[in-house]
Every structure is written in C-alpha cells, then in structure tokens.
Amino acid sequence: MSNFTVHRRSLILGSAAVAMVPAVAWPSSDLGKAAPAFSATDSNGKAWSLAELKGKVVVLETTNHDCPYVRKHYISTNMQTQQREAAAKGVVWLTVASSATGEQGHVTAAQANELTRSRNASPAGVLLDPQSKIARAYGATVTPHMYIIDAAGMLVYKGGIDSIPSSDVADIAKATQYVRVALDQVLGGKQVADSSTRPYGCTLKYPRTST
Amino acid sequence: MFRILSILFTLLVAGPAFGQAVVTTDNVRAELISEAATVKPGEPFWVALRQTMKPHWHTYWKNPGDAGQATDIKWTLPAGATAEAIVWPVPAVIDVGGVINYGFSDEAMLLVRITPPAGPATGTLRLEAAAEWLVCNDVCIPEEGKFALDLPVGPAAKPATAATLALFDKARRQVPTDSPWPARFGVAKAAGDKTGDPTLIVEAKGLKPETVRDVYFFPAEWGFVAHSPKHAAVVTAEGIRVPLKKGDAKAAVPQTLAGVLVLTEKTADGNQRQAFNVSAKFDPAFVPAPMPLAALATDEQLTLFEALLFALVGGLILNLMPCVFPVLAMKAAAFARLAGTAPGEIRRDGLAYTAGVLASFGAMAAIVLAIRASVGEVSWGFQFQSPVFSLLVAYLFFTVGLNLSGLFEISGRFTGMGQGLVGRGGTTGAFFTGVLAVIVATPCTAPFMAAALGFALSQPGPKTVAVLLAMGLGLALPYLVLSLTPALQRRLPRPGLWMDRLRQLLAFPMYASAIWMVWVLVQQTGADGVLYALGGMVLIGFAIWLLRFGPAETLAGWLRRGTAIASIALALAAVVKIEEGSATASSSPSGGASTGVSFDGWERFSRARMTEAVAAGKPVFVDFTAAWCITCLVNERVALETPATRRAFEQTGTVKLKGDWTNRDPEISALLKELGRAGVPLYLFWPPGADRPKILPQVLTEAAIVSELSSIQQAKR
Numbered sequence: 006m007s008n009f010t011v012h013r014r015s016l017i018l019g020s021a022a023v024a025m026v027p028a029v030a031w032p033s034s035d036l037g038k039a040a041p042a043f044s045a046t047d048s049n050g051k052a053w054s055l056a057e058l059k060g061k062v063v064v065l066e067t068t069n070h071d072c073p074y075v076r077k078h079y080i081s082t083n084m085q086t087q088q089r090e091a092a093a094k095g096v097v098w099l100t101v102a103s104s105a106t107g108e109q110g111h112v113t114a115a116q117a118n119e120l121t122r123s124r125n126a127s128p129a130g131v132l133l134d135p136q137s138k139i140a141r142a143y144g145a146t147v148t149p150h151m152y153i154i155d156a157a158g159m160l161v162y163k164g165g166i167d168s169i170p171s172s173d174v175a176d177i178a179k180a181t182q183y184v185r186v187a188l189d190q191v192l193g194g195k196q197v198a199d200s201s202t203r204p205y206g207c208t209l210k211y212p213r214t215s216t
Numbered sequence: 217m218f219r220i221l222s223i224l225f226t227l228l229v230a231g232p233a234f235g236q237a238v239v240t241t242d243n244v245r246a247e248l249i250s251e252a253a254t255v256k257p258g259e260p261f262w263v264a265l266r267q268t269m270k271p272h273w274h275t276y277w278k279n280p281g282d283a284g285q286a287t288d289i290k291w292t293l294p295a296g297a298t299a300e301a302i303v304w305p306v307p308a309v310i311d312v313g314g315v316i317n318y319g320f321s322d323e324a325m326l327l328v329r330i331t332p333p334a335g336p337a338t339g340t341l342r343l344e345a346a347a348e349w350l351v352c353n354d355v356c357i358p359e360e361g362k363f364a365l366d367l368p369v370g371p372a373a374k375p376a377t378a379a380t381l382a383l384f385d386k387a388r389r390q391v392p393t394d395s396p397w398p399a400r401f402g403v404a405k406a407a408g409d410k411t412g413d414p415t416l417i418v419e420a421k422g423l424k425p426e427t428v429r430d431v432y433f434f435p436a437e438w439g440f441v442a443h444s445p446k447h448a449a450v451v452t453a454e455g456i457r458v459p460l461k462k463g464d465a466k467a468a469v470p471q472t473l474a475g476v477l478v479l480t481e482k483t484a485d486g487n488q489r490q491a492f493n494v495s496a497k498f499d500p501a502f503v504p505a506p507m508p509l510a511a512l513a514t515d516e517q518l519t520l521f522e523a524l525l526f527a528l529v530g531g532l533i534l535n536l537m538p539c540v541f542p543v544l545a546m547k548a549a550a551f552a553r554l555a556g557t558a559p560g561e562i563r564r565d566g567l568a569y570t571a572g573v574l575a576s577f578g579a580m581a582a583i584v585l586a587i588r589a590s591v592g593e594v595s596w597g598f599q600f601q602s603p604v605f606s607l608l609v610a611y612l613f614f615t616v617g618l619n620l621s622g623l624f625e626i627s628g629r630f631t632g633m634g635q636g637l638v639g640r641g642g643t644t645g646a647f648f649t650g651v652l653a654v655i656v657a658t659p660c661t662a663p664f665m666a667a668a669l670g671f672a673l674s675q676p677g678p679k680t681v682a683v684l685l686a687m688g689l690g691l692a693l694p695y696l697v698l699s700l701t702p703a704l705q706r707r708l709p710r711p712g713l714w715m716d717r718l719r720q721l722l723a724f725p726m727y728a729s730a731i732w733m734v735w736v737l738v739q740q741t742g743a744d745g746v747l748y749a750l751g752g753m754v755l756i757g758f759a760i761w762l763l764r765f766g767p768a769e770t771l772a773g774w775l776r777r778g779t780a781i782a783s784i785a786l787a788l789a790a791v792v793k794i795e796e797g798s799a800t801a802s803s804s805p806s807g808g809a810s811t812g813v814s815f816d817g818w819e820r821f822s823r824a825r826m827t828e829a830v831a832a833g834k835p836v837f838v839d840f841t842a843a844w845c846i847t848c849l850v851n852e853r854v855a856l857e858t859p860a861t862r863r864a865f866e867q868t869g870t871v872k873l874k875g876d877w878t879n880r881d882p883e884i885s886a887l888l889k890e891l892g893r894a895g896v897p898l899y900l901f902w903p904p905g906a907d908r909p910k911i912l913p914q915v916l917t918e919a920a921i922v923s924e925l926s927s928i929q930q931a932k933r
Contacts (some may be wrong), residue, residue: 204283
C-alpha cells in the first residue's frame with residue numbers, strides 16, 4: 006500500500022513537471038561530460054568539427070560585436086591578448102558568431118573577417134552560426150559566454166570571461182580572468198577549480214521563430 | 217575665438233556632472249526623488265531612483281537572470297551621512313527566446329534609505345549619486361547618469377508633494393513583504409555524488425489550493441537555482457511546494473536559499489498579486505522524490521511524436537489503475553461470452569469499445585479547449601488537492617469494491633441510463649462500455665490525467681486533441697489488439713468460476729485504495745475527516761443493502777428506496793461538511809503562531825460590539841480576515857500592524873474589531889452578504905457619528921489608513 010502511495014505521489018509531482026515541459030526545454034551542457042558535438046564553417050570557408058579537434062584543448066567564445074560586454078573585452082584588447090596566449094600554447098580558440106540572421110551581431114563571412122582585421126583579433130577561426138545551433142547545443146545565454154573543452158573532448162569550463170560582470174573596461178584589471186586561469190589548469194593537467202562561473206553579457210540573439 | 221569655444225566646451229562637459237535630478241538618455245528617463253522636502257538631522261528618509269523606460273525596454277533586478285546587469289548606484293554623501301542598499305521592487309520574468317531575465321519594464325522605483333548626519337538643523341544636504349544601468353530590448357545599452365539633489369535641513373522633517381508621496385506609496389506596494397511563514401528547501405538525490413534539483417517549501421499551512429496560482433520563485437543570486445520560465449508549484453497541506461531546477465554553480469549546497477516568492481491569490485473580489493521575501497533554510501532531512509516524468513522530459517524538448525508516445529503509454533498504464541478493474545471484469549466477461557462466435561463480431565466489439573473510449577477523450581479535449589478559450593491559462597494540479605475530491609474518490613473506491621465483492625450487481629435499474637446502454641450488449645453496448653471505462657478511470661487516475669492535461673494544455677489546439685486521443689487509444693489498445701488478433705483470442709482462458717474469484721479478489725485493492733484516500737483526506741482536514749469518510753461509507757453500504765431487496769412496488773419498497781436515498785444524501789452532506797471543516801482544521805494552531813488569526817491588540821468582532829461602539833461616537837475599524845487569506849495577512853503586515861498605523865489608531869481612540877471568517881462564522885457571513893461581498897478581505901471604517909461604514913480597498917497601505925484616521929482628527933479640531 007505504501008508503495009502505491011509513493012507511486013501516486015510521484016505522479017502528482019510528475020504531472021507538475023510535465024506541465025512545464027515545453028517551456029524548460031533548454032539544453033544545458035554538463036561539466037565533466039563529453040562536450041556537445043558540432044560542425045560548422047568558419048569565415049574563411051574552412052570546415053570545423055569538434056570530433057576532429059580531439060587531442061587539442063578548445064575554447065569557444067560566443068560573440069556579438071555590437072554587444073557592449075563583447076566590446077568591453079575587445080576595446081581593452083583583453084580578448085585578443087587571451088586569444089594569442091592560447092594559440093601560443095596550442096589551444097584552438099574558436100569565436101562563435103551565433104546571432105541569428107537579422108539580429109544584432111549577425112555577420113557575413115566578409116564582415117567577420119573585417120572585424121577580425123580591424124580589431125586585430127587572433128582566433129583560430131570565427132564560426133558562422135546563423136541558426137544559433139552551436140549556442141543552443143551548449144545552452145549559451147549571453148555574449149560572451151565561454152567554454153573550455155579538454156583534449157579528451159570533455160567540457161571542463163563554462164561561464165563568464167572574468168569575475169566582474171560589468172561593461173566597464175576599468176574593471177578588467179581588477180577581475181579574475183577565469184578563462185585564463187582555467188586554461189592554465191587544464192594545460193597543467195589539473196582540475197579546473199572554478200569550472201562553472203556566472204556568465205554575464207547581452208542576451209544571446211537566438212532566432213525569434215523558435216522557442 | 218578658439219578660447220571662447222574651448223571655454224564653452226568645458227562648461228558643457230562640466231555642467232551636467234552632478235547638478236541635476238533628472239537624466240534623460242536614449243531609452244530611459246531617470247530621476248532622483250526624495251520623500252522628504254526638508255530633512256531633519258539624523259532622521260532617516262527615503263529617496264528613489266525612478267527609471268521610466270521607453271516601451272519594450274527594460275532594466276534589471278538585483279539578480280538579472282541569465283543575462284543583463286543590475287542597476288548600480290554609487291553615492292557621494294557629506295560626512296556622517298549613509299545610504300543603504302537598494303530596496304528592489306518585485307521583478308518580472310522577461311523571456312527572450314528562452315533566455316530568462318529578471319527585470320522591470322515601463323517603470324522601476326529603486327528605493328534607498330538615507331540617514332543624514334546628526335548636525336545642526338540648518339543648511340542643505342547634498343546627495344550625489346552616480347548610477348549605471350543596462351537597458352535592453354532586443355539589444356542592450358549600458359547607460360549612466362550623475363544625479364544631485366539638494367535638500368534643505370531643518371528642525372522638523374517635511375514631506376514632499378502629494379504626487380511624490382503617492383509615487384513612494386506605490387513603490388512600497390511593489391516591494392516584497394517579509395514572508396510570514398518559515399521556509400525550507402531540500403535537494404533531490406542525483407546519480408553519483410551530484411546534487412539533484414532543489415525543492416522549496418514555504419510552510420504556509422492551511423491555504424486553499426484552489427485560490428493560489430502563478431507561483432514563481434526568483435532566486436536572489438545566480439548559481440544554486442536555475443532561472444526557469446515557470447515553476448509548477450503545488451499547494452499542499454505542508455504549504456507551497458515549489459520544484460526548482462538546479463543552477464550551474466558548482467559550489468556545495470548553501471545553508472540558506474534567499475529569493476522572492478510571488479503568487480496570485482484569488483479573493484472574492486478579484487486577483488491579488490503578492491510577493492514575499494523568502495529565506496529558506498537547508499533541510500538535509502528533506503529529500504524531494506525524484507520526478508521520473510520530469511527527468512524524461514526536461515533534458516530535451518518533447519516533440520509532438522514523443523508527446524504522443526508518452527500519452528499512448530500513459531493510456532496503457534490507465535488500464536492498471538484500480539478504478540478500471542470493474543470495466544476490465546466486464547470486458548473479460550464479454551470476451552468470454554463472445555469466444556467461439558464469429559471473429560467478425562469480436563472485431564466489431566473491439567472497434568466499438570475503442571470508438572467509445574476515443575469519443576469520451578474527444579469530449580474531454582473539447583472541454584479542455586473550451587475552458588482554455590474562456591479562462592485563458594488553465595492550471596489543473598490544484599483542484600486535485602481538494603479534500604472534497606479525496607472524499608468522493610474514497611467513496612467511489614469503496615463502492616466499486618462492494619461491487620467487485622458481489623454485494624450488488626451493476627444493473628440497468630441501479631445506475632440508470634448509462635448502464636442501461638452498456639447492458640444492451642452488441643455494438644452499442646461495447647461503445648458505452650468504452651465511455652464507462654473513461655468515466656470510471658478518470659476520477660481515480662486524476663493525478664495522472666493532470667500530467668497529460670498539463671502537457672496538453674500548454675499546446676496549441678490540434679496538439680491538445682492529438683495528445684488526448686493518443687491517451688484514449690492507449691487505454692483501448694489491449695482490447696483492440698485482442699479483438700483483432702484471433703491467435704491471441706485462442707490463448708484466452710475459458711470462462712468459468714475463476715472469473716468470479718478474480719473479481720472478488722480485485723475488490724481488496726479497491727478497499728486498500730479507499731483507505732489510502734481516507735489517509736490523504738486526513739492530511740487535508742485533520743482527524744474529523746475519518747469520521748465523515750467512514751460514516752459516509754457506512755451510509756452507502758446501508759443504502760446498497762436496502763436497494764438489494766428488489767423492485768417491490770409496495771409501500772415497503774418505496775420506504776426502503778426513500779431511506780436509501782436519504783442515506784446517500786447524508787453521505788454526500790459529509791462532503792459539504794468536509795469543505796467547511798478543512799478551513800477549521802487549517803486554522804488550528806498546528807502551523808505555529810503565524811498561521812492562525814492573531815487578535816493581539818484587537819477585539820473580537822461581534823455585531824453588538826460594533827453597533828455599541830458606533831453608537832458611542834467612536835471611530836471603529838473592522839478587519840474581516842481568515843487564516844487562509846494571504847492578502848489579509850499581507851495587509852496586516854504592511855498596513856495594519858505597522859508602528860505608524862498603530863500609533864494613529866491609538867491617537868484617534870479607534871475601536872479595532874477583528875472578525876475571523878476562517879470557519880465561515882455565520883454572523884460575519886450574514887454581514888458580508890448585506891454588504892454584497894463574497895468573502896474576505898473586507899475592511900470597514902466608521903468615522904465617528906457616521907451612519908454607514910466606509911468600505912476600504914482590498915489592498916491596504918499604511919498611508920491610506922493613516923490619512924483616513926488623520927482626516928477624522930482634523931474634523932474634530
């Protein structure tokens with residue numbers, strides 16, 4: 006009898022949960038598990054797939070060049086500096102332009118290349134993600150939303166670029182640069198201490214028609 | 217020339233820096249306003265940063281949600297002055313394509329309490345504030361403003377204009393009240409050593425589930441709790457239970473979970489939105505049961521195909537629910553009877569049964585759609601928590617059990633038309649057996665149906681119908697397959713005595729289920745529930761026994777029938793009693809001092825006392841309240857029991873009467889009826905010498921009561 010009770014109770018709870026299904030259908034990437042696979046073309050027409058990057062540490066950086074929080078890290082050259090540091094250590098840094106077609110931050114290949122040139126940026130590639138598929142797979146909510154995938158393809162970091170959520174360039178010097186710290190730990194074969202931090206920035210511009 | 221220009225330029229740049237109370241940016245008009253026109257040294261007062269946004273733009277709450285940034289104010293104050301943290305209004309959920317933000321559209325009043333230095337009562341107090349905010353619609357723009365406000369300092373504080381005071385009054389109503397109930401939270405177990413989803417329980421005991429909806433919990437910080445678009449909260453005997461999703465932070469479970477709980481209470485005179493500051497303690501002993509359906513569902517979005525599949529499986533499971541057993545028995549008997557007849561007939565029978573089930577589910581879908589069209593969003597879960605429902609289902613289980621035991625047979629005469637049709641046999645009979653299956657299955661599987669309905673309800677019309685029909689198909693599927701597969705039919709056991717024995721055996725799970733429902737009822741109503749439920753069952757048993765004597769058209773026959781009907785009526789009267797009783801039970805002091813109606817500082821209302829005090833020319837304030845009324849409780853906290861209101865009551869010598877309607881006190885009910893009110897809260901104020909009371913608004917503010925009371929003082933002078 007008591008089993009029956011529990012069963013029915015869990016059904017009540019279940020019913021409550023099912024009621025919210027359509028709304029909470031937001032995938033979220035799990036730390037310590039295989040990072041969601043993706044394949045995409047970059048602004049130079051080069052095809053990338055996460056599967057082929059096994060053996061290398063990968064950084065994903067969602068971007069929207071008109072977002073004040075993205076601009077903060079490019080105007081200060083914080084982002085470019087970290088891209089170069091990463092490249093020097095053999096890390097593949099991919100900037101992901103996930104703004105949907107028609108939304109702020111959406112770029113064509115030519116525009117992406119122009120931004121890389123004018124900002125003197127140095128990613129391994131700028132992935133064009135006009136349907137926000139990569140962002141969706143990782144559950145990215147903001148720009149910039151940062152992810153680190155280790156050589157085994159496991160997600161080892163997700164969150165903000167640094168510890169002070171603001172659009173003020175002056176805060177960068179005072180902040181802990183989470184991604185830099187985490188990359189050093191990954192490359193040093195250590196566990197990432199702060200592996201999930203609060204992402205901050207502008208709302209990622211997903212396609213409007215989808216829910 | 218160049219010099220003049222450069223001087224002009226310097227003036228332009230320097231001018232706006234700290235010198236104005238209003239800053240207008242592209243998207244926001246921001247103004248620093250003060251509730252005090254003159255401040256008194258050392259006496260705290262309130263200021264506010266008032267943001268008025270362009271349509272479709274919003275600024276952010278202290279926890280901005282998945283994206284965004286909270287408004288920040290940095291103060292520059294004279295030595296000895298202090299500014300406290302912002303007191304935030306209740307935010308709204310702003311869902312931007314699935315990214316959940318917490319913020320304010322249209323307007324936000326960010327309240328800050330300032331304490332001026334305790335100096336001489338002359339000169340001016342200069343408040344300087346540098347504020348930064350992020351304002352977003354589709355795009356986000358960081359904006360800032362520098363504000364300055366010069367307030368004269370005098371020996372006595374003077375309030376600002378009435379219009380400004382009204383703004384502050386409105387702003388205070390939008391600030392959450394401290395929760396009158398304690399709260400705790402537990403964390404579900406998850407695979408490995410990980411923590412699962414947290415569940416929050418706000419111990420608001422004795423609420424009426426059907427009056428509370430749209431519950432949402434805003435976590436105060438990023439990390440431990442995810443920002444969800446909705447929370448499927450339920451109101452149970454233990455309080456408001458809010459299942460949450462765990463957030464992204466990796467840190468250990470915190471000792472407290474702070475946030476704001478909002479809900480809408482349906483009162484007699486409309487809906488009231490309420491908000492409470494909640495600080496929940498971690499309760500390691502509380503481990504919420506994992507939610508199997510949720511686990512299936514939350515990882516990925518249900519496609520229509522998956523939803524249909526779940527519904528089909530759900531329908532199949534309905535066959536295992538005890539309520540359907542009598543129908544199973546009938547079906548089994550029908551198959552046994554048909555065994556050996558032409559396969560075509562069996563097939564027809566199976567199809568007709570399926571048609572009956574589907575037609576019933578179709579009708580249910582139509583009802584669901586009709587409700588949705590008329591009411592808008594429909595919430596189902598709650599009504600299944602009602603004690604009346606529990607009692608009726610307990611009766612049903614019991615009656616079905618008696619039937620299975622063989623105390624009575626379902627015959628045409630006994631249950632009327634529906635059974636008459638079922639009894640007819642043949643295709644029509646099979647069709648109505650299908651209808652009957654749904655009718656008996658529905659009430660006892662209500663929680664399960666709620667799951668399906670919950671999903672179906674959130675879908676567009678055609679999907680709703682499809683999901684419900686899939687569930688119906690699931691219910692009918694075993695018979696349909698059996699009737700269409702002669703190979704299976706041959707494997708059926710032959711009819712015989714075993715069928716009767718099986719049927720009698722099935723009665724026992726029914727009795728057990730009835731006991732369980734009574735137990736549930738007791739959780740909802742307290743010990744009295746046992747009396748009404750078991751008493752009702754005895755009456756039902758008595759009525760059935762009387763009716764078994766058959767259809768004698770004699771005086772004795774009619775007498776028996778009359779007595780039987782009276783017994784059943786009496787059993788149903790218990791239902792009414794239970795509904796009233798549930799309120800009684802909840803007002804018992806089991807939930808601690810804060811849950812009952814408190815009479816501290818108030819006299820108990822009686823009509824005689826009210827009339828007497830009014831006749832004596834005293835001002836009289838009457839508060840009609842109930843233990844289950846959240847709005848009443850909030851009014852007490854924010855308006856009736858504040859120091860300023862108490863002082864005003866005292867100074868005016870107001871007679872304070874409180875009427876407790878928790879138990880539907882008849883004297884109060886009569887008065888409510890006279891005043892054309894359906895329920896509480898109701899506040900009456902009799903100014904001295906008035907011949908009729910003033911009915912105050914359902915949502916009270918301290919300012920409204922104080923001004924009401926001060927008006928009589930002025931009249932006295």
